[in-house]
Amino acid sequence: MDKHILSLQLAHILGESYSREWVYEQIEIPKKDQLGDLAFPCFSLAKDFRKSPQSIAEELASRLDHPQVKRVEPLGGYVNVFLDQTFFAEHTLKQVLSESEDYGSHHFGDGKTIVLDMSSPNIAKPFSMGHLRSTIIGQAVSNLAEKCGYETVKINYIGDYGTQFGKLVAAYYLWSDPEAIKKDPLTELTKIYVRFHEASQSDPSLIDQGRAYFKKLENQDEEVTTLWRWFKDVSLVEFNRIYELLGTSFDLTRGEAFYNDKMDAVVDLLDQKGLLEHSQGAQVVRLDDEDLPPCLIRKSDGTTTYATRDLAAAIDRFESYEFEESLYVVGHEQTLHFQQVKHVLEKLKLSWASDMHHVPFGMILKDGKKMSTRQGKTVLLEQVLQEAMNRALENIEEKNPNLADREKVARQVGVGAIIFHDLKQDRAKDIEFSLEDMLSFEGHTGPYVQYSYVRARSLLEKGSFDPEKASATLKDEQAWGVVKRIGSFPQVVEDAFRSYDPSKVAKYVLDLSKAFNHYYAHTKIIGSEQANERLTLIYVISLILKEGLELLGIEVPEEM
Missing domain, CATH: 3.40.50.620 (HUPs)
Incomplete structure (x- = not known):
């Protein structure tokens, strides 16, 4: 069950006064596993229903039913939903394996065009x-x-x-x-x-x-x-x-x-529609009704804007x-x-x-x-990119001097570090230029995600994994944190697109990398009784990490 399905069910139970979109926005992912996999807060409903949030949560919990749900618990004014891990894991892995690189794709844009300036x-x-x-x-x-x-x-x-x-x-x-x-x-x-x-x-x-x-x-x-x-x-x-x-x-x-030769037609059209006004020798369109200053169309010297x-x-x-x-x-x-x-x-x-x-x-x-070119206060992008590639190459020569295509990998890692550092930020916020932060190869960085992908591919190679023999049957409680994140990828893609916010994808691949590395550190994979099933999970992780990075415009090396 994803947030879409849960929001549909809850909106149906709540009635026409509450849209699916509104319900969807309220659904949370609890920070603690013991509080469930999805949670719906009922506090904003208390006034309309004239009941306590806990009473509303109890009523909603009693009416929720879905094959993917193991149990529903009302607690502290929240409806906490616990998914059936075995069902969800198999369903999710089958979906990724069948769709491969297309996993996370949507079709609501089919036949439509978006222009980007x-x-x-x-x-x-x-x-x-x-x-x-x-x-x-x-x-x-x-x-x-x-x-x-x-x-x-x-x-x-x-x-x-x-x-x-x-x-x-x-x-x-x-x-x-x-x-x-x-x-x-x-x-x-x-x-x-x-x-x-x-x-x-x-x-x-x-x-x-x-x-x-x-x-x-x-x-x-x-x-x-x-x-x-x-x-x-x-x-x-x-x-x-x-x-x-x-x-x-x-x-x-x-x-x-x-x-240049198309602007006179625009000025004439504005004039024909009675929108053009003269102001101190210039021509403007007034926007008083929008509480905005006039839009300057032609300056007093006749030049356009x-x-x-x-x-x-x-x-x-x-x-x-x-x-x-x-x-x-x-x-x-x-x-x-x-x-x-x-x-x-x-x-x-x-x-x-x-x-x-x-x-x-x-x-x-x-x-x-x-930064201002007029005042000579600017930092040249090419210099930053070159410095990033140089540092990546130094890192490679120190830790893996026999790596093939070292300069290509240094470019992928160095340029990827710059791109990821920017895209992981909230789009609306200013960023202070810091070469050290941009080129850090540890922590919440692009190289960390790239290395997680390389580690996954190395595991698959060591385990002689054959995608043709992949198994979606995975009964492994330790894998649940990873599986949940895999299942949320399509929703992350949609949310990132609808908000025009790539940081949602950057944060997602960081989170998935962290979950994968924790699983790898605490779980025997190669040589275990569930080796093929666990390698299938690693294979799926590698597909999504690569796809996530490529959505951000970052190349993914096969070795580092």
């Missing part, structure tokens, strides 16, 4: 830690969506337009060193961009120069456009090297500039893919922007606007502050 670095700047979260959270959410049956379209909507590029062009003409830029384009471009920002503090005329160059870019001035295209080309070369290391790919890489381009992009994406959902995996500092864009589309009476969702996340902080 993710990563989206700005050109002419090195790929910093600040863009890591959007990239790997987006990749993991995409993997979860596909596990639930959806087709996904991953869009890398790169920042290649806006007034900052006018500033960069101005900086290039003022201070560029052609030879230095040729050797290391992004580092040098960042250097002159930072210099422009610093110089403009004392010389405001530089800001006017930047605006003038952006206006030239909008008017497709040949010289400025050629320079801008070069910024873009050298940036993509650098970005693609990072994406290859992270194991991230995109279905479409498209910059904001793609929508990020919002204008996002409106054009949103319309284009629905026309291209007829999405079920359109997800924007972008930091929480952009919350107001996405609220404005979504409400403007709703004012245009576009029904699909309600299917657009911002998936916000916290920032990676350095010394408690937001």
Whole structure:
């Protein structure tokens, strides 16, 4: 019995006033085994039923009945459900063995498409830690969506337009060193961009120069456009090297500039619908009824805005893919922007606007502050990834110098450590940048889960396990903690997808690894009377650990 089945039964008993969804949210997994495998608290029902929580628990317990349930105990206002371990173990293992890598999959997304706007670095700047979260959270959410049956379209909507590029062009003409830029384009471009920002503090005329160059870019001035295209080309070369290391790919890489010739149509549509207003020479859509500031559509100098381009992009994406959902995996500092864009589309009476969702996340902080390219305060992702791989290689050379494909395994472990450190965190919280925490190979880390998988595979090899002879008949009380966790994997996948929260999967594989290692330390497996049954359990654990890590976008080595 999973939480879904229990919530269905309880909702039926409680009546129409209590939805299955509400009941489902109340069900808990007790921290102590003696309190059962699932528990339903009755305290919030006391007022409606005019009975004590304990009395309600007793009544509900007397009416619950299911083949997977061994007994139900009302205790302290909780309905504690104890599952039939033998029945559940056999049912669960059979299901995993029959479905193999498909275990945990769902079909509610079949025939539907989800579009993800993710990563989206700005050109002419090195790929910093600040863009890591959007990239790997987006990749993991995409993997979860596909596990639930959806087709996904991953869009890398790169920042290649806006007034900052006018500033960069101005900086290039003022201070560029052609030879230095040729050797290391992004580092040098960042250097002159930072210099422009610093110089403009004392010389405001530089800001006017930047605006003038952006206006030239909008008017497709040949010289400025050629320079801008070069910024873009050298940036993509650098970005693609990072994406290859992270194991991230995109279905479409498209910059904001793609929508240059589509923005007038958006402005005209807003005007036709009577939504466009003039304000101090600019054009805006008022959002007073949503208690939001006006959405700026065109500035007083005639240039367009990020919002204008996002409106054009949103319309284009629905026309291209007829999405079920359109997800924007972008930091929480952009919350107001996405609220404005979504409400403007709703004012245009576009029904699909309600299917657009911002998936916000916290920032990676350095010394408690937001990283900033303009102020020269940033940490380069490539340097962090390289350091992680170097440390992993040192670890391998110290502990297993004869390991084949050492550099490949070092990449899998090092990059995996960085990804896992991020994805195990609550998506909404800020993360303080700490190389030591990210690269720790002990405790609640990616390498710990990877090593648990490798240990499981080693056991199977030593025990000469043959999957064709796997046995789902397992009567082993010591295995119950592991079996319960195996059975919850499909629910974890669904919950992680519906909340767009990969940390649920990261925490799950950590928990399963811990349960497996405890079982391994206290149970004789090879050479025991139940060797084949216990090796079957280890085999199933290995399948799920690998699948869980791959859902997070982490490669799994076969040896470490």
